[in-house]
Amino acid sequence: MAEFSLTLNDDQQQIQDWVHTFAAEVIRPAAHEWDEREEFPWPIVQEAAKIGLYGFEFMLNAIGDKSGLTLPVAIEELFWGDAGIGMAIMGSGLAAAGISGNGTPEQIMEWVPQCYGTADDVRLGAFCVSEPDAGSDVSSLRTRAVYDEANDEWVINGTKAWITNGGIANIHVVVAAVDPSLKGRGQASFVVPPGTKGLSMGQKYAKHGIKASHTSEVVLDDVRIPGRCLLGGKEKLDAKLARAKEAGHSGGKQPAMATFEATRPAVGAQAIGIARAAYEYSLEYAKERVAFGKPIIMNQSIAFKLANMITEIDASRLLIWRAAWLARNGGYKNGEGSMSKYKASEVAVWVTQEAIQILGGNGYTREYPVERWHRDAKIHTIFEGTSEIQQLVIARAISGLRIE
Secondary structure (H helix, E strand, C coil), X not given: CCCCCCCCCHHHHXXXXXXXXXXXXXXXXXXXXXXXXXXXXXXXXXXXXXXCCCCHHHHHHHHHCCCCCHHHHHHHHHHHHCHHXXXXXXXXXXXXXXXXXXXXXXXXXXXXXXXXXXCCCECCEEEECCEXXXXXXXXXXXXXXXXXXXXXXXXXXXXXEEEECCCCCCEEEEEEECCHHHHHHHEEXXXXXXXXXXXXXXXXXXXXXXXXXXXXXXXXXXXXXXXXXXXXXXXXHHHHHHHHHHHXXXXXXXXXXXXXXXXXXXXXXXXXXXXXXXXXXXXXXXXXXXXXCEEHHHCHHHHHHHHHHHHHHHHHHHHXXXXXXXXXXXXXCCCHHHHHHHHHHHHHHHHHHHHHHHHHHHHHCCCCCXXXXXXXXXXXXXXXXXXXXXXXHHHHHHHCCCCC
C-alpha cells in the first residue's frame, strides 16, 4: 500500500510541469478557435501524441502510479488549458478503462494500444454505454448482443447516444444486454474492431460546451464480431449469468458501472482544471480592473468571492486526491469516488459563474474566456453520472440500503 502524501514526488512534479507547459503553449492559444469550429482538434491531438502525452504508454505509466495521483494531476493541467481539447486528448481513456476494467490480460494488451495508435498514426477509442432512453439508468439498455454459436460470433443491434469519439473512433467498446431479463446484471462489454461492418455514426451533437470534443450517436446494425471480442470471455459471462439467475444478483459490478466508478476522480480533476483556470483569470482581472478609483479586488464583495472560490477548489482537489489514492489502496467505503466527482463538478459550475460575475459585462462576451469555461464546466454535473446519481451512490454507500 502506497503512503498517502499531499506532496507530489519528483516524477509527479515533472509530469505536472510538462503537461502545464503543453497546456499553456499549445492548447490555450488554440482553445477559442476550436470551440468556434466545433470540430475534433486533430492537429492538437497529434502534437500531444508526438511528445508522448497522448498514448498508451503515458496512460499505462499514469495508471500504474501506486499513489493514484499522477493521472488526476495531469488531467487538471490539461483541462486548465481547455476542456474541449482536453476531452479530445483524454476521451480515448474511457474506452481503454472499459477494456482494462472488464477484459482479460490478453485482451487488454491487444486492444488498449489500438485506442491510441502511434505518434505517426493517431487512433481513437470510444466507450458506448448511454442510449436515447437510457442515460443515468444504465440497467435499461436496449442495445442487444446475441451469440451465434455456429459461427462463434456476437451480433449487436442498437443505438448509442452522447458518445465521445462516437463513429470516428477506431475502437468502439460497446455495453449491451445479453439477457435483458436480468437488467444491469445481464449486460456485457464488447470490443468492435476497426472497419467492422454495420457500425456507423448517427447524429453529431451541437453542444453547449466542450465543443472541440466530438460527441455523436453510434448506430449498430447487425454488427458481427468474433467471440474473442467479448471482454472477459464467454466462460466468465456464462458463470455470471448463472449466478444472477440463481441468486437474483451476479455478485459483480455492472460493466458500465465498474468503468465509471474507476474514472470518477479523473472526471473530478477535469472539473477542477476548469475551475482553477476561471479563478486564476478572475483574480488577475480583479487586481487590474479599476472602478471608483481603485482595483475592484479592494472591495470585500469581490475579494470574498475569490477567497471562497479558491477554498472550494482546494477542498475539491483534496477529495479527488483521496479518492484516487483509495482507488489504488483499499477501495471506496463511503462512495468517495462519487463524492469527489460530485463536489468538483458542482464547484466548477459555481466558480465559473462567479468568474463571469467578477468580469461583469466582459465576462458575458466571447472576447474573454470565462464564458467558455462556464459552458465547459456544466457537462461535469451531467456526464458519467449526474450529480443526483452521485448523491444516490453516496447515500447507498453510507446507509447500506437500496435507496431509490
